[in-house]
Amino acid sequence: MLKRLCLSLIAMAALATSAAAQGSPLDKLQAAQIPEEERAGLPADVVAVAGSSRGWIRDTWPALKGIHVTSPGRMITQSWNGIQLWDSNTMALLDATPAGNPLDIYGIDGPSFIAGAADGKRIILVPPSHIQGPMPFGDPTRARPRQPELWKIKGDKFTPVMPLYFFSEPLYPLWHSLEFQGEKLVVARLFYEGGTTREAEVRLVDLSALPEKSESRVLLSKFALPDKHVIGGVRLMNRGQGVAMIVLEGTGTNENPGKMQIVLVDWMKKKVTKTLALPASSIIKTFRVSADQRRMITLAEDHRIRVYDLAGKDAKLIYVSAKTRFFSDQLAWDPEGRKFAYIGTDAEHVPSIFKRGEKLFSLRLVDLTAPAPKDEIIDGDDYSGFEALAMTPDGKTLLVGDCQSLGRIQAWDLTGAKPARRITSPGHQARVTSVAFTPDGKSLLTGGFDRKICLWDFASGKPVVALTVNDRSRVQSLTSAPGGKLWASAGTEANAVSLWKLDGGKLALAQQLEVQPHAAGKAVFSNDGQSVYAATTPDFDFDQVNAGEQKKKDADSGLSIWHLKGDKAAFQALITNPKGNIFTVAVSPVSKLVIAAGGLLTRKNQDEFEEFGEVVAWDFAGAKPKMIASLAGHRNIVRAAVFAPNGKLLATASGDANIRLWHVNGNDITPGKVLTEQDSSFNLLAFSPDGQTLLAWDGCAEVLLWDVKTGACIQSWRLRHSILALAFAPDGRHFATGNPWGTAYIFRLPPRKD
Numbered sequence: 001m002l003k004r005l006c007l008s009l010i011a012m013a014a015l016a017t018s019a020a021a022q023g024s025p026l027d028k029l030q031a032a033q034i035p036e037e038e039r040a041g042l043p044a045d046v047v048a049v050a051g052s053s054r055g056w057i058r059d060t061w062p063a064l065k066g067i068h069v070t071s072p073g074r075m076i077t078q079s080w081n082g083i084q085l086w087d088s089n090t091m092a093l094l095d096a097t098p099a100g101n102p103l104d105i106y107g108i109d110g111p112s113f114i115a116g117a118a119d120g121k122r123i124i125l126v127p128p129s130h131i132q133g134p135m136p137f138g139d140p141t142r143a144r145p146r147q148p149e150l151w152k153i154k155g156d157k158f159t160p161v162m163p164l165y166f167f168s169e170p171l172y173p174l175w176h177s178l179e180f181q182g183e184k185l186v187v188a189r190l191f192y193e194g195g196t197t198r199e200a201e202v203r204l205v206d207l208s209a210l211p212e213k214s215e216s217r218v219l220l221s222k223f224a225l226p227d228k229h230v231i232g233g234v235r236l237m238n239r240g241q242g243v244a245m246i247v248l249e250g251t252g253t254n255e256n257p258g259k260m261q262i263v264l265v266d267w268m269k270k271k272v273t274k275t276l277a278l279p280a281s282s283i284i285k286t287f288r289v290s291a292d293q294r295r296m297i298t299l300a301e302d303h304r305i306r307v308y309d310l311a312g313k314d315a316k317l318i319y320v321s322a323k324t325r326f327f328s329d330q331l332a333w334d335p336e337g338r339k340f341a342y343i344g345t346d347a348e349h350v351p352s353i354f355k356r357g358e359k360l361f362s363l364r365l366v367d368l369t370a371p372a373p374k375d376e377i378i379d380g381d382d383y384s385g386f387e388a389l390a391m392t393p394d395g396k397t398l399l400v401g402d403c404q405s406l407g408r409i410q411a412w413d414l415t416g417a418k419p420a421r422r423i424t425s426p427g428h429q430a431r432v433t434s435v436a437f438t439p440d441g442k443s444l445l446t447g448g449f450d451r452k453i454c455l456w457d458f459a460s461g462k463p464v465v466a467l468t469v470n471d472r473s474r475v476q477s478l479t480s481a482p483g484g485k486l487w488a489s490a491g492t493e494a495n496a497v498s499l500w501k502l503d504g505g506k507l508a509l510a511q512q513l514e515v516q517p518h519a520a521g522k523a524v525f526s527n528d529g530q531s532v533y534a535a536t537t538p539d540f541d542f543d544q545v546n547a548g549e550q551k552k553k554d555a556d557s558g559l560s561i562w563h564l565k566g567d568k569a570a571f572q573a574l575i576t577n578p579k580g581n582i583f584t585v586a587v588s589p590v591s592k593l594v595i596a597a598g599g600l601l602t603r604k605n606q607d608e609f610e611e612f613g614e615v616v617a618w619d620f621a622g623a624k625p626k627m628i629a630s631l632a633g634h635r636n637i638v639r640a641a642v643f644a645p646n647g648k649l650l651a652t653a654s655g656d657a658n659i660r661l662w663h664v665n666g667n668d669i670t671p672g673k674v675l676t677e678q679d680s681s682f683n684l685l686a687f688s689p690d691g692q693t694l695l696a697w698d699g700c701a702e703v704l705l706w707d708v709k710t711g712a713c714i715q716s717w718r719l720r721h722s723i724l725a726l727a728f729a730p731d732g733r734h735f736a737t738g739n740p741w742g743t744a745y746i747f748r749l750p751p752r753k754d
Contacts, residue, residue: 024731025442028461029746043717043747047734050444050456050463051427051743064401066330067390067409070153071120077388077401077409078114083125085158088392088399091409094156115178115185118239122207124164124178124185125149148178150207164205179240183208186240188267190231198225200234200245202267221267232260237289242266242273244289244296260284262296262308262315276315278308286329290337295368297333297340299326305342307368319366319373322346328387334395339367339414341391341398343383360384363400363412365419378412378419386410397422426465427454432738433724434477438502439484441730445507446744447475447489453500455507456744463746469507471498473519481525486510486567488532490520497523497534497560501567510567513560520560521582527589531620532562532569535585535596557581559596559618561625575625580614584640590647592621593628593667597652599637613638613654619667628667633660633674639683644691649708651694653682659696661708673711677704684726686735695735697726703737705749717747 029047031039038049066078075088084096115124126148150161164185176189185205202221225231225247232246242265249259260278265271282302289296289310296308296315303326307319324344333340345361361384362377388401391414398412398419410429411422423429430450437444443466444456451474457466473491480487480502487500487507497513497520513532523534536558558576562569575596576582583598599613613634619626636655643650643664650662650669657680661672681699688694693714694706703726705715725738729746737745 024729024733025458026729026731026734026746026748028458029463029734029748030461033462041720042745043719045717045747045749046745047748048458048463048746049743050446050454050736050746051432064388064409066114067388067399067401068114068116068123069390069392069399070116070123071118074120074153075390075399076114076116076123083114083123083158085153085156086409088397088411091411095158115180117180121153122180123151123153125151126178177234177236177243179236181240186236188234188236188243190234198230199223200231200243202243221265221270223265232284233287235287235289237264237293238291241268242293244287244293246278246284246287246298262310264289264293264310274310276308276310276313278315279306279317286331288331288333290333291335292337295337297331297337299329299331299342305331305340305366307337307340319368321366321375324375328389330387330389332389332391332398332400334391335393336395338369338395339365339391341365341378341389341400343386343389343400361386365398365414379421427456427468428452428742430474430742431724431740432742432744434475434489435725435727435736435738435744436478436480436487437727437729437736439480439730443505444736444744444746445478445487446725446738447471447478448738448742449474449492450742451475451491453478453489453507455502455505457505463744466505467507469500469509472496472512476520477522479522479524481529481564482527483529486525486529486564488523488525488534490523490534492519494519496520497532499532499567499569511569513562513569513571522584524585524587525564526587526592526594526620530564531572532564533585533587533594534560534562535582535598536560536574557598559585559594573625575618577614577616578627578630580612580637583637586641586643586650588643588647588664589645591666592619593647593664594618594620594625595641595643595650595652597638597641599634599654601637611636611655613656615641615652617667617669629669631660631662631669631671633671634658636681640685642685642687644687644708645689646691649687649691651685651687651708653685653696655681655683655699657681659685659694659706661711673708675706675711675713677702677713684723686726686728688728689730689732695726695728697723697737703747715750 031047034049064077064079068076070076073087073089075086077084082096085094087094148164150164152159152161179186183206185207187203190200200223201219204218204220230248232248235244237244245263247261247263262276262278263272264274266273282300284298284300287296287298294311296310298306303323305321306317308315309318324346326342326344331340331342343361343363347360363379363383364375365378366373366375386400386402390399396415398414400410412419413422428448428450430448432446432448434447435444442458446454451471452468453471453475454468455466456463471489471491473493473496475489475491477490478487485502487502489498495514499510501508501510520534520536523532525532558574559582560574561572563572577596580600581598582596586595595615595617597615601609601611613636615631615638616627617629619628634654634656638652638654640653648664650664651659653659657676657678659675659682663670663672677698682696683699684697686695692708694708696704698704701718703717704713707714723737723739728735733749735747
């Protein structure tokens, strides 16, 4: 790092462009204008955030596991390394327990689940059942708790109070339940011994009189079952006044679940109020009983959801779903049992790794008040990354949380004829995968996985969304033709290259190109603006790779070419590289030279994969494209290729930890320096406007700035997150990154040294 800093002081003096002396709209940006909750953890050189990260910068792993509505206008989310408090109306983050904070008592596991008081002022956090030993973060001498903990919420801030010593054994989500009753806490729990659960108990804890570290508990009821009966799950009902138990007679296996009953108990009177036979089904994974105790919903191992009417003598099945595979076991059910939501798919086979753009899992709602209840797909987009679901107590709003790296939350209004998504923050609602400045440097275009393109204006001194348009695909890249009047977007679905006209701050669709058979990893214009080249990128089919079936390149993968006449394009040809698939494309700014780069991944044997990179140079000066060179050197698939502005230098990058520079003289391409960073997997590159420096994302944690003349890394920015897009501004003093949680960061390079 010291060597890198010294090189930085020397090389920054040479970092200059013709635009540097003229001033730039980006010079107005000031880091002080970034909201405080957004600034936490940002590198010092970030001067603007385009969009709202909703505070997720605080967390290393923001994936959501659960959502809990604690009181009107407030909700708590569980992530893999803590909890977060939100204003559910504005989706503003109020407080969080960040990684590394001693209050983050659950490390990377996160709490197992949360119980909240009706007044929204107290919560119980239940740790994962398997944790033990020292904490992975914070004080290494402090053991992680195996007991629930009581926390208070005061002034929109979390405050831990004390551990609650209920049991010496860990608690399991399906085998226990917690409910607040004013100043008291009701706990229902199963004993799990010898592979069976034959006994349940209810305990009442007076929270107002808890001394620290005491066995403060009152055992009120214990329910034992006769031989050959097991309890499959327990739930508290009616704010802790009653208990619902699923009871099985038999082995309790999927093959032979035995006879099943739902047993309702008034534990205050210590008597069973109702026992109802359940129709035969497979083992129940989770269940809930409505507030009025008239309905129960179950999710079973046979991939079906069932709803029972409990009003009669026996439980009556009133709804059963089609055979559906679920992304998670969570259901969002309104307290009155009128409707519920879940995330599922009708597909028989669910691959271990999903293809880009594959809409496998969808968000679904079932209205049980309808004459013939049925699944309604309220959003057909891909929800394979969502796990957390909750419904507000009034049943008017559905909340859905992302369990992948984005950590975003969606809010759906259920009061209208059709559910409507409520947008609570400007800009993107999903990961930003492309960033590009307009040639005049006054605006930034961003594209994202929410199928939107946003135009950001900097005239006010901070990024403001000037307009948003809808694309037909998740946007992978955005590039402009010379002059910046015509733009191309490339997406993750077949036939997903679109042309856009940018004029007077308005972005209008000019044409959708319908020829390429695959998703387009990148689309670029020729330097004369007369052609469009798109790298039609197939997805890796890892199921095929694992089976040893993917031995050669995809026959339809290649470089699709269109000829432009005005703002309309006509398809010309599809060319392919000799050996591998094409993942990216670069066009010389001064000639007809086009670089098509990519490679191939195959299974070498049972234990090894084989990967190679391929960089092919094509000459488009003649009537037909001519392959002039295959540039050897990269061992892994090449994910990025870019020309310097003067066209005399080409940079290519792959997962082999190398960036290779190539000297270009007409059609003569010779190897140059190799820029290496150990353990890196480079996939994003951007030349400065003067061509003297090169930005690169190492695929892990750093953005690196290289001096291409000396081959030295002269500056780096360490991030606590990944980035998905990278672009230099025309002034040469700023650059932008696209981030997984729906924002773009604007960085300012340190001032030049004279």
